[in-house]
Structures are given as structure tokens and as C-alpha cells.
Amino acid sequence: MMSAGELESILLRRHWVFDLDGTLTLPVHDxxxxxxxxxxxxxxxxxxxxxxxxxxxxxxxxxxxxxxxxxxxxxIEPAPGLIRLMESLQRRGYRLGILTRNTREIALRTLDCLGIGAYFSEACILGRSDAPPKPDPEGLFRLSLQWETEPHELVMIGDYIFDLQTGRNAGAATIHVDRSGTYSWPELTDIGVETLDELHSILPD
Ligand SMILES: [Mg+2]
Incomplete structure (x- = not known):
């Protein structure tokens, strides 16, 4: 069990990388x-x-x-709390990236459909041709280089085991967004939330 201080120190990290499908969107991929x-x-x-x-x-x-x-x-439908979370992270000056096993082209179109394209600089959106697919940590290494920070300063947020493994493999912190609330991979998860709304609600002031 993580202490309140540890939890806060993760949430105060300023470089957040999101999985796309099923994390920022409601899951539609079967x-x-x-x-x-x-x-x-x-x-x-x-x-x-x-x-x-x-x-x-x-x-x-x-x-x-x-x-x-x-x-x-x-x-495509936005995950509950998406816009509120994006606004809040932007207000804090956090840097935001996407690491997806989808293509970059579809990722860009998805962000557009969701109305959140403006929160991400294009260079920080990595599709399956831009880096070896998750759970390979290379995508996180590239983002940390771009941001001139260290991989252990990153937070990886996702709904699937590959996302959490990617975070672990890179030495980043992990947040599991799990609508079912069962958190099947506790050994890979630093913070578990059921929704982005819940994630927004635990951000420190
Ligand atoms: Mg996903």
C-alpha cells in the first residue's frame, strides 16, 4: 500500500504519457x-x-x-472526465504524450474526434511505427529525451497490462485506469483509478 506522500509525489510528476484506446476513450476495440x-x-x-x-x-x-x-x-467516445483532466494537467504545465499500439494517423484523428488535439504536441504522439510497440519501453525513452527529463520522472497511464509493463520496463510510475475496479496487475500498478474523473479528483492542489 502506497503512502499518501508517495502517491502525491507521483501525481506531482510533470510528464505524463497516456495510452489512447480504452484509456482516453471508452473501449470499442474487441x-x-x-x-x-x-x-x-x-x-x-x-x-x-x-x-x-x-x-x-x-x-x-x-x-x-x-x-x-x-x-x-x-x-469514439471520450472517457468520463477526459476534458476536465486534460484542462487540469495543462493548467499545471504538465507535458503530455501518447504512446499507442494504434497508428499515429488514427491516433491524431482520434484526438481530434475527442476534441483534445490541442493538449498534445504532435511530436509527443507515438504510434506503432514511431517506436517499438508496448511493452517495449523505447517509446517512453524517446519521450523522456524529447522532454529532456529522465524516464523515472514519467508517469504511464493505461487500461491494459502492456501499458503498465511499459511503465515498469522504463522505470516510470504507472497508473491503471480500470473501469471494473478489479486491478488485475497490482504488481505493475502504482495507482489504480476506475475513471479519469477519479484521477482528476486525487490530483494534489
Ligand atoms: Mg488501451
């Missing part, structure tokens, strides 16, 4: 359906599977994945 559509074996990491194929085999699947992910844009 990965088992996507696996099925692409012929990816059950329980297998989709990007890892595509990376294991030859270029010729992988390309049509990448195209299909892009199509599926573009289609999902129409169903």
Missing part, C-alpha cells in the same frame, strides 16, 4: 473479433503476430487492420 478477422491465433498478440510474418503475408493484414481501426473511429 481484440478477439479483430484477431478473428485477421486470422491471428486466439490469445496471440496481434502486432507481434504480424511482425512474425513475411512482408507479403503481413501487408494485406496491416491494410485490413487499418481499415478496422479507421471504422472504429466513428464510435
Amino acid at each position: 481484440f478477439s473479433v479483430i484477431r478473428h478477422a485477421l486470422g491471428v491465433p486466439k490469445g496471440t498478440d496481434i502486432l507481434g503476430y504480424l511482425a512474425s510474418l513475411s512482408q507479403e503475408e503481413a501487408q494485406p493484414l496491416h491494410d485490413r487492420l487499418h481499415e478496422i481501426e479507421s471504422g472504429l473511429l466513428e464510435r
Whole structure:
């Protein structure tokens, strides 16, 4: 159990990196359906599977994945408390980034749909071609270089195990946004919140 002081020291860090889908948005990706559509074996990491194929085999699947992910844009809805949290972090002068296994192009369009594009500088939005996919910590290393800070000064916020592993692998703090409130990966989680609203509510004054 984290002490109030430890909790506060994490929340006062000034460099926050967010996962996109299911963290800033309500979850719409059904990965088992996507696996099925692409012929990816059950329980297998989709990007890892595509990376294991030859270029010729992988390309049509990448195209299909892009199509599926573009289609999902129409169903994008902001996670509760999103705008309030973004405003609050901006007011504090925090630097904000995105690290997503989606493409950068879809990430930019998603942020636009959500109306929060202005909170992120474009160089701080990393898609799956900009850095090795999570849980590889490289994306966080790149952001920390850009921000001229150290990875252990970062906070990684996400809804899935890959996000938390990425944070741990980089030596960053982790915040798990888990609507179910079950927090399945306590060993990877520094702070657990059910919603962005709750995260906003625990920010120190
Ligand atoms: Mg996610």
C-alpha cells in the first residue's frame, strides 16, 4: 500500500504519457473479433503476430487492420472526465504524450474526434511505427529525451497490462485506469483509478 506522500509525489510528476484506446476513450476495440478477422491465433498478440510474418503475408493484414481501426473511429467516445483532466494537467504545465499500439494517423484523428488535439504536441504522439510497440519501453525513452527529463520522472497511464509493463520496463510510475475496479496487475500498478474523473479528483492542489 502506497503512502499518501508517495502517491502525491507521483501525481506531482510533470510528464505524463497516456495510452489512447480504452484509456482516453471508452473501449470499442474487441481484440478477439479483430484477431478473428485477421486470422491471428486466439490469445496471440496481434502486432507481434504480424511482425512474425513475411512482408507479403503481413501487408494485406496491416491494410485490413487499418481499415478496422479507421471504422472504429466513428464510435469514439471520450472517457468520463477526459476534458476536465486534460484542462487540469495543462493548467499545471504538465507535458503530455501518447504512446499507442494504434497508428499515429488514427491516433491524431482520434484526438481530434475527442476534441483534445490541442493538449498534445504532435511530436509527443507515438504510434506503432514511431517506436517499438508496448511493452517495449523505447517509446517512453524517446519521450523522456524529447522532454529532456529522465524516464523515472514519467508517469504511464493505461487500461491494459502492456501499458503498465511499459511503465515498469522504463522505470516510470504507472497508473491503471480500470473501469471494473478489479486491478488485475497490482504488481505493475502504482495507482489504480476506475475513471479519469477519479484521477482528476486525487490530483494534489
Ligand atoms: Mg488501451
